[in-house]
Amino acid sequence: MSSPTHFDLIVIGTGPAGGTVASKIAETGKRVAIVDERTFGGTCALRGCNPKKVYVNAGQLLDRVRRSNGQLVADASARIDWEKLHAFKETFTRPVAEGSEASFRDSGITTLHGTAKFIGVSTLSIAGELYEADRIVIATGGRPRTLSFPNSECLISSDVFLDLSQLPRHIAFVGGGYISMEFAHVAARAGSRVTIIEKNSSVLSGFDPDLVKTLTAHSHQLGIQFLLNQTIEGIDVLGDESRRIKLRDGQTVAADCVVHGAGRVPNIDRMQLDVAGIQHDQDGVSVDAHLRSQSNERVYAVGDCARTAQPRLTPVANEDARIVAKNLFADRPVRSPDYGMVPHACFTTPAIASVGLSEEQARQTSADLDVRTGDMSDWSSVRKTGKTVAGYKVLIDRDSDAILGAHLLGPGAEETINLFAMAMKHNLTAAEVKSTLFVFPSFSHDIRQMI
Numbered sequence: 001m002s003s004p005t006h007f008d009l010i011v012i013g014t015g016p017a018g019g020t021v022a023s024k025i026a027e028t029g030k031r032v033a034i035v036d037e038r039t040f041g042g043t044c045a046l047r048g049c050n051p052k053k054v055y056v057n058a059g060q061l062l063d064r065v066r067r068s069n070g071q072l073v074a075d076a077s078a079r080i081d082w083e084k085l086h087a088f089k090e091t092f093t094r095p096v097a098e099g100s101e102a103s104f105r106d107s108g109i110t111t112l113h114g115t116a117k118f119i120g121v122s123t124l125s126i127a128g129e130l131y132e133a134d135r136i137v138i139a140t141g142g143r144p145r146t147l148s149f150p151n152s153e154c155l156i157s158s159d160v161f162l163d164l165s166q167l168p169r170h171i172a173f174v175g176g177g178y179i180s181m182e183f184a185h186v187a188a189r190a191g192s193r194v195t196i197i198e199k200n201s202s203v204l205s206g207f208d209p210d211l212v213k214t215l216t217a218h219s220h221q222l223g224i225q226f227l228l229n230q231t232i233e234g235i236d237v238l239g240d241e242s243r244r245i246k247l248r249d250g251q252t253v254a255a256d257c258v259v260h261g262a263g264r265v266p267n268i269d270r271m272q273l274d275v276a277g278i279q280h281d282q283d284g285v286s287v288d289a290h291l292r293s294q295s296n297e298r299v300y301a302v303g304d305c306a307r308t309a310q311p312r313l314t315p316v317a318n319e320d321a322r323i324v325a326k327n328l329f330a331d332r333p334v335r336s337p338d339y340g341m342v343p344h345a346c347f348t349t350p351a352i353a354s355v356g357l358s359e360e361q362a363r364q365t366s367a368d369l370d371v372r373t374g375d376m377s378d379w380s381s382v383r384k385t386g387k388t389v390a391g392y393k394v395l396i397d398r399d400s401d402a403i404l405g406a407h408l409l410g411p412g413a414e415e416t417i418n419l420f421a422m423a424m425k426h427n428l429t430a431a432e433v434k435s436t437l438f439v440f441p442s443f444s445h446d447i448r449q450m451i
């Protein structure tokens, strides 16, 4: 067998994490290769955040027109043409693969295609060829969790859902997390009958339970059916587009398509990590504070496939990449990511968003907690958009006046939460935030009333 082609760095995965590391290191003049087994660009740009947001925008627009009740616009009878919307979505995703590969090549990066597998501590096999490198960065992202009930393989993934050019009439979602809630809101507004089957007693476990209750009731009014505390026993495949989901309590749910929204896990199981002595478990590649593998010092891991305490989101992947690019060829890797406060939002309509501690966590941290909470649906900013649900919960430690957590539901929540994240990262007190002048009228201006 011929000797392996040598690089200073090989990056596995072309998503936000891997792509950023490769580009930054190539700028320093090192010999860099990047590989992907799918089209270049990663989940966020091709199968996640960006295409999803195109659909969400259509759902928001429709919601706003319908809610205007003849007051903001005269004719509220708008509808989504899914085929056209899908075609519009493609205008964002189609150019990504070619564009991202060309941009790597323009930066002098070698682009490779295939599934990378370790065959030695620093040697990879890719599409039958061997490659070795002084440093290897694993940035392979996530994949849908494997489910164990009979016929679970008939579920479609979020990748496939985003690519449907026809919207099924009845869609069932397994799991009530981000993916299901975001897709369900769009699909229900576009005319599908939607059922969400969740194993726990409520959906969206990472968000404030009181705001989730309000959002769930609102989603129910939209026509989304929630089946909570459910265990799926199996699925009968009755035809190409006919499924019957059997629940442990004896209920059955008929659907044209069943979507996997039951969580994602690190995509590392096919890489033969043990061959390279790279410690890992179901939560990802074990890394130290500098994102270096704890057991193979040539290897780093970033983004969704790394085992850190952070949520699996694009801004986290970007921060990992920024730090690893500094550590990779340093004499000693000393930099650690500065995640600050990671805000998160689920793009339902309206959106729900959070940053910092939950009320339960804040009660354990603060001896004197001020829970500022309220219904915002009658606030002028919200009413001006037409009537919808809106609420907030801001957690302030009375002793220090520190903001410990902020939780929002309502129009613009996905934007307003960023101001809380900035204030909290930079330790602004509640009084300092309240004394800041914000544009009026704006959703951000409402912050002054919340604290």
Ligand SMILES: Cc1cc2nc3c(=O)[nH]c(=O)nc-3n(C[C@H](O)[C@H](O)[C@H](O)COP(=O)(O)OP(=O)(O)OC[C@H]3O[C@@H](n4cnc5c(N)ncnc54)[C@H](O)[C@@H]3O)c2cc1C
Pocket (backbone or CB within 6 Å): 012, 013, 014, 015, 016, 017, 018, 019, 035, 036, 037, 038, 039, 041, 042, 043, 044, 045, 047, 048, 049, 050, 052, 114, 115, 116, 117, 139, 140, 141, 142, 158, 159, 179, 267, 270, 271, 302, 303, 304, 305, 312, 313, 314, 315, 317
């Ligand atoms: C439907 C959906 C919606 C989302 N929406 C949001 C959102 O609104 N906001 C947000 O912040 N986050 C969102 N996310 C999460 C976000 O997409 C991820 O956190 C982000 O893409 C992680 O980046 P990454 O670079 O770690 O991995 P990825 O972007 O997943 O890239 C990994 C790449 O590695 C490749 N790969 C895997 N294994 C191998 C191998 N062995 N050999 C070669 N190549 C390999 C894959 O093909 C892939 O291209 C969403 C995710 C999904 C699924």
Ligand SMILES: NC(=O)c1ccc[n+]([C@@H]2O[C@H](COP(=O)([O-])OP(=O)(O)OC[C@H]3O[C@@H](n4cnc5c(N)ncnc54)[C@H](O)[C@@H]3O)[C@@H](O)[C@H]2O)c1
Pocket (backbone or CB within 6 Å): 147, 174, 175, 176, 177, 178, 179, 180, 182, 197, 198, 199, 200, 203, 204, 205, 230, 231, 232, 260, 261, 262, 263, 264, 311, 312, 313, 344, 345, 346, 347
């Ligand atoms: N807006 C965003 O930032 C965004 C959007 C989509 C996805 N994402 C990322 O993708 C990840 C995956 O999203 P997701 O929605 O698949 O996962 P999730 O972790 O958000 O939710 C999974 C849900 O499925 C439930 N579940 C698990 N197994 C089940 C079963 N057998 N039957 C019924 N319910 C079951 C869980 O209790 C949970 O409520 C997210 O954690 C996030 O990192 C982010």
